[in-house]
Amino acid sequence: MSKARGRDELIKLLFTEAGARAHLVRLDQSWRHVLQHHADLPPALVGLLGQMSAASCMLSASLKFSGSVLLQIHGDGPVRLAVAECNADLGVRATIKLTENWAQDLDPNLLLQPEPSLRPLLNQHGQGRFSLVLDARQPDQRPYQGIVSLDDQSIGSAIESYMAQSEQLASRLWLAADDQTACGLLLQQMPAEGGHSPVKQASRLEAWERLVLLADTLGPSELLQTNPQDLAHRLFWQESPRLLQSQLVQFSCPCSRARVGRMLASLGQTEIESILAAEGRVEVLCDFCNRPYQFDAVDCGQLFSEAQQAAGFERATQPGSSMKH
Numbered sequence: 641m642s643k644a645r646g647r648d649e650l651i652k653l654l655f656t657e658a659g660a661r662a663h664l665v666r667l668d669q670s671w672r673h674v675l676q677h678h679a680d681l682p683p684a685l686v687g688l689l690g691q692m693s694a695a696s697c698m699l700s701a702s703l704k705f706s707g708s709v710l711l712q713i714h715g716d717g718p719v720r721l722a723v724a725e726c727n728a729d730l731g732v733r734a735t736i737k738l739t740e741n742w743a744q745d746l747d748p749n750l751l752l753q754p755e756p757s758l759r760p761l762l763n764q765h766g767q768g769r770f771s772l773v774l775d776a777r778q779p780d781q782r783p784y785q786g787i788v789s790l791d792d793q794s795i796g797s798a799i800e801s802y803m804a805q806s807e808q809l810a811s812r813l814w815l816a817a818d819d820q821t822a823c824g825l826l827l828q829q830m831p832a833e834g835g836h837s838p839v840k841q842a843s844r845l846e847a848w849e850r851l852v853l854l855a856d857t858l859g860p861s862e863l864l865q866t867n868p869q870d871l872a873h874r875l876f877w878q879e880s881p882r883l884l885q886s887q888l889v890q891f892s893c894p895c896s897r898a899r900v901g902r903m904l905a906s907l908g909q910t911e912i913e914s915i916l917a918a919e920g921r922v923e924v925l926c927d928f929c930n931r932p933y934q935f936d937a938v939d940c941g942q943l944f945s946e947a948q949q950a951a952g953f954e955r956a957t958q959p960g961s962s963m964k965h
């Protein structure tokens with residue numbers, strides 16, 4: 641079956657009667673860009689990372705402030721780390737890291753399932769950790785981090801449970817991803833305005849339940865094969881949605897030499913010097929976009945002298961802290 645070719649976009653809909661909103665997102669090019677750097681992932685892992693990517697876009701678009709959303713899983717299973725991040729301009733990036741023997745730790749049939757099951761992939765011994773970080777990117781505001789339970793069956797239901805707890809408003813998510821496209825639909829109740837009569841409340845609830853029933857008819861293949869505007873029309877035309885906004889989504893990696901430098905400085909001078917001694921230079925590839933960053937001995941010396949300056953020369957006065965290169 642041929643797939644809908646469209647642009648990478650996110651649309652926002654408003655349902656007045658239900659007092660609810662919907663976000664629909666479709667990642668084509670941006671998702672394939674992510675996968676270029678993660679060749680040969682089996683369908684379950686493509687599904688996992690794609691669903692996280694689509695979810696990060698819809699969550700970022702629903703923030704009340706301008707900021708980014710980072711979904712990060714430190715796995716206790718074959719997946720060591722899975723990260724999807726979407727910024728306020730809907731620039732998305734994602735990466736996944738696996739254990740060395742990941743393929744041996746899993747039933748091969750499970751890897752072929754496009755709907756990833758969280759426990760065997762991420763939480764085999766109950767030590768996995770899924771966090772959701774909201775970053776307003778304001779100097780005076782620290783990022784907010786919430787912990788999402790990995791007890792649920794899927795990424796979508798894990799995020800739904802988290803949102804029900806943190807926002808006290810019902811949210812439902814439908815997510816799907818294959819090696820070409822990552823898509824999602826988010827339905828979210830909005831806070832009721834004061835003074836709603838019981839009759840109005842009941843009709844709001846009824847309209848919300850209709851929306852959920854309609855969205856529940858959506859299978860993963862229909863989600864993947866239909867662009868957001870057509871899908872919105874097909875599912876919800878009887879509910880008279882208002883199209884509020886359509887925004888482009890694109891791959892974006894904000895990595896920089898300065899950030900990589902800070903990461904290297906945090907590894908410590910001994911570690912860096914031992915790499916320099918063995919390799920002659922330190923080369924770092926960005927996990928998200930594969931961009932290479934090289935630091936020779938002079939560059940590394942500079943990193944540590946900058947770090948020492950920042951620390952008020954404290955370390956420079958201690959024995960053994962002088963640069964060897």
Ligand SMILES: [Zn+2]
Pocket residue numbers: 893894895926927928929930931
């Ligand atoms: Zn990068």
